[in-house]
Amino acid sequence: MSVPVRVSRAKPGRIAIVGSINRDEVWTEQGQHRRGWGGILYNVAALAQHLPAQATVLPIARLGRDAQRPVGRWLQTLRQVDTSGLLPMARVGNLCEMRYKNADERHERLLHRVPPLKYSDLRPALTAELILVNFISGNDITIGALERLRRDYRGLIYMDIHSYLLGRHHDATRFARRPTGWRRILPCADVLQMNEVEFATLSGQTASSESVLKWTNEIIASMKCRCVMVTLGALGSYCLTRWKGRWRLRHFPSGHRPRGADPTGCGDTFSGLWIASWVRSSNLLECARIATAGAARPIRPMA
Numbered sequence: 001m002s003v004p005v006r007v008s009r010a011k012p013g014r015i016a017i018v019g020s021i022n023r024d025e026v027w028t029e030q031g032q033h034r035r036g037w038g039g040i041l042y043n044v045a046a047l048a049q050h051l052p053a054q055a056t057v058l059p060i061a062r063l064g065r066d067a068q069r070p071v072g073r074w075l076q077t078l079r080q081v082d083t084s085g086l087l088p089m090a091r092v093g094n095l096c097e098m099r100y101k102n103a104d105e106r107h108e109r110l111l112h113r114v115p116p117l118k119y120s121d122l123r124p125a126l127t128a129e130l131i132l133v134n135f136i137s138g139n140d141i142t143i144g145a146l147e148r149l150r151r152d153y154r155g156l157i158y159m160d161i162h163s164y165l166l167g168r169h170h171d172a173t174r175f176a177r178r179p180t181g182w183r184r185i186l187p188c189a190d191v192l193q194m195n196e197v198e199f200a201t202l203s204g205q206t207a208s209s210e211s212v213l214k215w216t217n218e219i220i221a222s223m224k225c226r227c228v229m230v231t232l233g234a235l236g237s238y239c240l241t242r243w244k245g246r247w248r249l250r251h252f253p254s255g256h257r258p259r260g261a262d263p264t265g266c267g268d269t270f271s272g273l274w275i276a277s278w279v280r281s282s283n284l285l286e287c288a289r290i291a292t293a294g295a296a297r298p299i300r301p302m303a
Contacts, residue, residue, distance in 0.1 A: 013055030013279055016085070016125035017043050018141060019134035020114065021061050021071060022094040028262050029100045037071055039094065039136040041301035042265040046272025048078045049299060055279055060085035060125055061140075062114045064093020074302045085124045089114065094137055103263050104197075104233050109172040113137050119145040130156045130278065132271060133188075138163035143181050150188040156278075159189035160271050165201045176201045186220070191227045191284075193271055199230050209238060213249045216240050221247065227284045231270060231295070233263075239288035252289045255296035265298035272299070 022039035040059055047057045057078075063071065063086045075081050095111040116139050125131050131153065133141065140163075150157065164185060166174040178201055186192065196207040203219075205211040207230055216228050228240040228247075236254040240247050257263070274291035281287070 012129055013052060014058065014128045015047060015051070015055065015275055015279070016058045016060060016128035016131045017047075017134065018060045018117065018122060018125060018131060019043075020094055020136035020140045021059075021063060021067055022096040022136060023064075023066060023092075024264065025095065025097045026262060026264050027099045029102050032262075034262065037067065037074075037301055038096065038265060038268075040132075040134050040268070041071065042268030042298060043132060043134060043272045043275075044075070044078070044081060045301040046269045046299045047276055048080055050273060050276035051080060051279060053080075056080050056082050058082045058085050058124060058128060060087075060117065060122060062087045062089050062093065062117070064089050064091060064112070064114065066092045070302070085121075087117075087121060098264060100263075103257070103261075108166075108174045110137060110166075110168060110174055111172045113139055113168070115139075117141045117145060119148050121145075122149055125149070126153055128155060130158060130275060132275060133157060133159045134268065134271065135160060135162045135164040138166050138168075143184050146188050147184065156190045157188060158191040158193070158271060158275060159185075160193040160267060161185065161189075161198060161202075162194070162267065165194075165198050178202060186225070187223045189223075189225055191229070191274075192220070192225055193229045193231070193267070193274075195231045195267060196233070207232065207238070209249055209251065212238050213240065213247060216247050216249075227288075229270075229274075229288055229291075231267060231292070233266075234296075237270075237288060237292040239285060239292075241284050250285060250288070252292040255293040257296040261297075263298070265300060266295045269298040270295035 019040040024038040026034045097109040099107045167177045203215045230238045277287040
């Protein structure tokens with residue numbers, strides 16, 4: 001039987017990031033080609049730049065043999081990063097190919113998808129002040145492991161549902177779909193992030209202030225979630241918080257994104273900036289404002 005970890009045992013300023021590390025191949029809408037490393041490394045890059053000096057970042061992910069040398073060297077240059085949660089593999093890791101039609105639409109393939117994390121892999125996260133669960137591959141963590149983490153952990157769980165809502169065809173092409181397990185996933189989050197496409201996938205509605213507020217009242221109200229954020233690209237974000245038993249919605253404008261800029265990693269930069277702000281103030285609305293303004297220019301890992 002698992003024993004819950006109480007908040008008093010958490011290490012202040014220690015942030016755990018649960019997800020996957022990708023090798024990215026990106027073609028922009030102008031046809032430019034870029035290779036790099038991504039996934040939760042975008043979160044690491046944003047947090048390493050913006051967390052207070054005494055804070056630490058603990059990424060928990062499987063590390064393919066192709067990533068071990070370049071990613072390991074980069075992480076060693078970041079004083080605040082604790083690499084003890086990385087799990088080396090003998091095989092290559094995720095390869096994500098992204099071809100943009102425009103800033104908000106892309107064709108995507110995920111190859112060499114790695115196995116999900118088990119609960120035993122997550123134990124180092126239990127002493128963190130906050131755990132970010134970022135669905136990068138959609139297969140990052142089993143539902144059972146996530147539910148047990150929620151039972152055992154008394155701190156804040158920030159969840160970017162993201163690729164959990166993406167299926168894979170036989171040729172590795174990804175497509176939007178609503179999995180049957182989504183009602184087990186959402187109650188595990190204290191803070192829930194999604195973009196407007198993911199909101200439409202979950203709700204069957206176009207994201208507007210009215211539809212987002214209505215869906216949150218109908219679906220999230222009975223859960224313990226404290227904050228829901230729906231990012232809208234160049235239009236900013238909606239942030240919903242509870243106030244005296246009712247949900248209230250605020251819209252925040254986006255920062256400036258240069259025309260034609262590669263938007264890969266904007267959502268991960270958003271969560272990184274939100275968490276860095278939360279460590280300093282814990283004001284949910286201020287966190288959303290700062291994250292929305294800053295995420296228009298993603299903070300690239302190993303740049």
